[in-house]
Amino acid sequence: MTSDPLPILGIIGPPCSGKSTVAGILQSRGGVWINADVIAKEQLGEPEVIEELVALFGAGILGHNPQLPDSSRSEPSLSRSAIANLVFGDDEESVRRLRQLESILHPRTRREIERQIQQSNEIADHDDRLKLIVLDVPLLIESGWDARCDEVWCLKISPDRHAALLAVRGWTSDELTRRQRRQLSWSEKEARSTRIIENDGSLDQLERQVIEGLSRLLST
Numbered sequence: 001m002t003s004d005p006l007p008i009l010g011i012i013g014p015p016c017s018g019k020s021t022v023a024g025i026l027q028s029r030g031g032v033w034i035n036a037d038v039i040a041k042e043q044l045g046e047p048e049v050i051e052e053l054v055a056l057f058g059a060g061i062l063g064h065n066p067q068l069p070d071s072s073r074s075e076p077s078l079s080r081s082a083i084a085n086l087v088f089g090d091d092e093e094s095v096r097r098l099r100q101l102e103s104i105l106h107p108r109t110r111r112e113i114e115r116q117i118q119q120s121n122e123i124a125d126h127d128d129r130l131k132l133i134v135l136d137v138p139l140l141i142e143s144g145w146d147a148r149c150d151e152v153w154c155l156k157i158s159p160d161r162h163a164a165l166l167a168v169r170g171w172t173s174d175e176l177t178r179r180q181r182r183q184l185s186w187s188e189k190e191a192r193s194t195r196i197i198e199n200d201g202s203l204d205q206l207e208r209q210v211i212e213g214l215s216r217l218l219s220t
């Protein structure tokens with residue numbers, strides 16, 4: 001007998017705001033973490049995607065991953081930073097290039113997310129340790145995934161705390177701004193979320209909010 005499908009919890013928040021930390025806490029409590037950024041990055045390694053993007057943006061987006069062994073350095077690979085520089089500018093040409101990139105990656109990412117959702121439910125039929133699916137999709141609302149979610153949690157972080165976390169990652173505020181202008185405003189995303197998770201405190205305070213939210217979600 002097929003059991004009810006797992007509840008789906010969407011997680012959104014600015015880059016470096018604590019989404020992966022929240023997803024990790026949920027994963028240790030029966031959450032299956034589906035990470036769209038990781039899936040999109042994997043698609044960028046597919047030969048047909050590389051070919052299509054080089055044809056669109058030129059060979060300047062090819063890069064070599066120095067951390068890879070020599071044997072695989074002969075394989076062409078894409079430089080994500082070179083692509084970011086082409087698509088996150090505030091000029092019309094950058095906007096057009098981002099839409100072209102999305103038109104290639106989003107259908108593939110959507111298919112893979114659906115596959116992982118289905119696979120998680122099939123596993124959950126035989127393994128009651130799985131309690132929910134955590135859909136970590138930065139553009140969850142922009143791409144309509146929120147319609148598939150039972151709840152959406154939005155990370156909220158003060159500018160000072162955010163700047164401190166971004167600095168550790170080596171991101172300037174410009175890096176953040178150029179991505180943000182291609183997304184809905186955070187006030188709009190918060191308004192369309194079920195729960196706001198404040199992340200200006202300690203990791204323990206973050207974990208307590210997550211555990212409280214999870215018990216409410218699983219009790220409904």
Ligand SMILES: CC(C)(COP(=O)(O)OP(=O)(O)OC[C@H]1O[C@@H](n2cnc3c(N)ncnc32)[C@H](O)[C@@H]1O)[C@@H](O)C(=O)NCCC(=O)NCCS
Nearest residue numbers: 015036037040080083084101102105137138139179182183
């Ligand atoms: C342009 C790319 C190659 C840059 O790679 P990079 O390693 O620098 O990305 P990085 O992981 O550091 O940053 C990802 C963050 O950028 C932002 N972002 C990514 N894509 C987009 C987009 N299409 N529109 C707005 N913001 C975006 C999100 O906040 C995301 O969390 C990559 O972001 C990408 O492939 N984007 C297009 C696919 C996509 O829309 N991915 C979002 C998954 S929902």
Ligand SMILES: Nc1ncnc2c1ncn2[C@@H]1O[C@H](COP(=O)(O)OP(=O)(O)OP(=O)(O)O)[C@@H](O)[C@H]1O
Nearest residue numbers: 014015016017018019020021022165201202203206
């Ligand atoms: N409350 C906190 N206290 C201390 N460190 C934190 C806290 N929340 C997050 N961090 C740290 O900040 C960094 C960014 O967190 P995390 O990777 O979870 O953000 P993210 O939103 O998933 O980032 P991205 O989506 O850009 O990958 C990590 O090193 C994480 O350990």
